[in-house]
Amino acid sequence: MIADRPRRSALYLPASNPRAIEKARTLACDVVILDLEDAVAPDAKVEARSLAVEAVRAGGFGRREVVIRVNGLDTPWGAADLGAAASVHPDAVLVPKIAAPEDLAPYAAALGGPTRLWAMIETCAAVFRLDALGQAAAASRTDAWVIGGNDLAKEMRCRPGADRAPLQPALALAVMAARAHGLAILDGVYNAIEDLEGLARECEQAVDFGFDGKSLIHPSHLAAANRAFTPSAEAVAWARTVAAAFDLAENAGKGVLRVEGRMVERLHLAQARRLIAVADAITAHEVAEA
Template sequence: MLVRPRRSALYLPATNARALEKARTLSCDVVVLDLEDSIAPEAKAEARLAACEAVRAGGFGARELVVRINALDTPWGAADLGAVAGAQPDALLVPKLSDPEDLPAYAAALGGKTRLWGMIETCKAVLRLDALGAAAAANRMEGWILGLNDLAMEMGCRPGADRAPLQAAMSLAVTAARAHGLFVLDAVYNDFSDAEGLARECAQGVAFGFDGKSLIHPAQIAAANAAFSPDPEALAWARQVVRAFDAPESAGRGVIKVDGKMVERLHLEQAQRLIALSDAIAVREGSPE
């Protein structure tokens, strides 16, 4: 079972050369070079060039390297798409993805290893999650990242610490992602100096079923990695479930008893995925920088 850790996805402005160099040594699972929100209009061309140069230079080790471009309906989107697709990062991140009809124009430009990721950050996207998920496989799409700052602004809501007005969208995004075999990452936590708040929000993301969290500062990486790594007790239970189903007396059985509890084959699949994630994290953390 191939599982790729995406516990922590760090956004970096593509124009920040020092940050890009530092990113090659950080413990995040994903580096997202940003050409969109963090880049002023007059710096878009410079950011595009810097991102492509960073992708071609490499040196990011086992980290996935992703570039968030400007949308095709902006003055910079077409140039971003052509240049970034040519550089071939691991993935191209589309902002404000709302319609499945938008996907083919992005996917057609991609080749090689590059996949498509999408930002879910509009009201329309939330209402079309199932359609977006259904169109994913045909358009090289691997998963989604929530953009709850933009969604909250469009909704006109005031999320608060528990993000109550956004919880329906969060749950729907996870549900649709699972239905269509996609990964899904939680949104950023805006106050990078608030370690307690970040830990609380990471725990909420884990409870909702997200695969990881997007981040705005390197100081947030350790908390996200810890929260979204398999819990040791859960991992021990997963190994026990796999051993029990592997036993000769369990052959062909759909339900067995493990440590006094009834366990179904769906729990076996869950256990296998948790073990695969743990193994992938071990490989990731043991890989050379």
């Protein structure tokens, strides 16, 4: 996994919509997810598969990661989706409704080249197997998890509400497990397309939980997600101060420093360097696209 690669915004696009795919090549998203699953009706899935393959072959997505979400292998379309995706080597293949580590193996076995596996965390069973799923990540080419809040809420039969209270334990555990096993993790989608204030609040909540970014269902949601998950100028400045202090020759080997009146440990140095790397990558993207 590229730990410092920005994944602030991951936009789902129905692969059955070529106009949406073309537009995605110009949007300010960090990840484009060409969706063959929930966003595509059964009678459009075969065509959507062909369009997704064509889009990846054509390229033109620039610095954006390109991910294909396939249907599960327990559906009539899953095997063909996986084979088609593997043939064009997108950055990753996103697989739905993972429940146990052994679910990952058939998907991983089909992939080759640089293509990685991303997994949806959207079942109650997956929440209770998070550590085992994390342990299986290296062997299954898994780099990232994506929360599927809608499916998880449906399976739980809960009513999440504005604060997502019933889901909060699962969200926190998923982030902890992802961090324990070196995985990126993206929050689930916000359903109310026109409620940008509610979206902004949920993005801030996701930042507070420790997510790397948020999956999205509409281009109008990109600005809020990018804003929330972009490190602030103040945070970047402090990170550079911390890194510079530890880099001083007289501080070599020290585990704890006093920096501008604050106690700073080496664990803060690792956090600072990652934040700087993410901020620098975001700045480079913005300069390149200006």
